Amino acid sequence: MDNIFLFLREKAKKNPKSIILPEGEDKRIQEAVKFIVKEKMAKVILFDKKGNLGGLFKDVGNEDFLKIIELKDEVMERYANLYFELRKKKGISLDIARRIVRENPVFMAGLMVREKEADGFVAGACTSTSDVARAAIHCMKREGETPTVMGAFIILVPDCPYGENGLFVFADCGVIPLPTTEQLAEIAIEAADFTKDILGILPRVALLSYSTKGSSKGENIEKIIKALEIVKKKRRDILIDGEFQVDAAIVPEVAGIKSPHSPVAGKANVLIFPNLEAGNCGYKLVQRLAKARAVGPILLGLEKPASDLSRGCNVEDVIDAVAITVIRAQRSN
Incomplete structure (x- = not known):
């Protein structure tokens, strides 16, 4: 099974899906995006906190496979309102919703998947697993009757x-x-x-x-x-x-x-x-x-696919997590 990850990458290419990578400022994410877009493995939606990422991808080509979203106030406000509506019965105020979405764009990624603006997300390169899991659980629907993520x-x-x-x-x-x-x-x-x-x-x-x-x-x-x-x-x-x-x-x-x-x-x-x-x-x-490859944690139990990354991940781990998320999106769609 040495070629399992190559097999998964090729399988993803057969029907690329839109996958959000909200940690656009991380250099490992940027390198992974260049490869993913070049190989047409996924239609990447990349978050840009500072509005300066566009120039990094000019020579990659395949423009239809990369969308960069600048996290401007009006963009964040829309998703803060969505999060507030979802969580207000849990005691979340609009101000708290704004703070959560602005401080951790992974929540916006989860909301976009919920709203069918993307097919899945991959995060965790610079976000703790607890925050990634919380964003997925709070913002996305559970799968069927499964109460466990x-x-x-x-x-x-x-x-x-x-x-x-x-x-x-x-x-x-x-x-x-x-x-x-x-x-x-x-x-x-x-x-x-x-x-x-x-x-x-x-x-x-x-x-x-x-x-x-x-x-x-x-x-x-x-x-x-x-x-x-x-x-x-x-x-x-x-x-x-x-x-x-x-x-x-x-x-x-x-x-x-x-x-x-x-x-x-x-x-x-x-x-x-x-x-x-x-x-x-x-x-x-x-x-x-054992010098093993370890890709994940892949979040299971949700209606739509999401994957966490270890903060110790490398570029290959990001690429393979995206490939797995694409394949799961192919099945869920």
């Missing part, structure tokens, strides 16, 4: 025999600090569907823990077991099992000892972490120690 990562580990030849999906690594049993089940379902629909591979989902199939007892273990039961009841088509320690989930030799009869043990390619601490630490350890 979560963050998934695509992880590609070089020279790795585990998962899907080194390809994994990790969740939730970005949004929910302490998921309930029901939320844990929703995280597993959303991550499985994302793996199948966007990556085109059969998801084999492992619910992770410090225990493997009853080797330890405790309240947290019981929560995972109940989450497993919920998924199996709701979605019999999903191949899922747990609870597993990481080695039992992905290493066939260990699985043969700890859980020899599981259809998932030793073969998992979707790893569901018990809480945000574990998920966030887990993906960053793999990213830094």
